[in-house]
Amino acid sequence: TAAQLSEEQKNKISHRGKALSLFKKDFLE
Incomplete structure (x- = not known):
């Protein structure tokens, strides 16, 4: 469903x- 998809995208993001x-952080230090 759309809800599942958006949840997956949120996790990926x-x-x-x-x-x-x-x-x-590693780059700046």
Whole structure:
């Protein structure tokens, strides 16, 4: 359903966001 899809996208986006912030942290330090 659309709800399941959006939940999956949210998880993917949040996972990508976390990875990006970790990468930025390592890169900036």
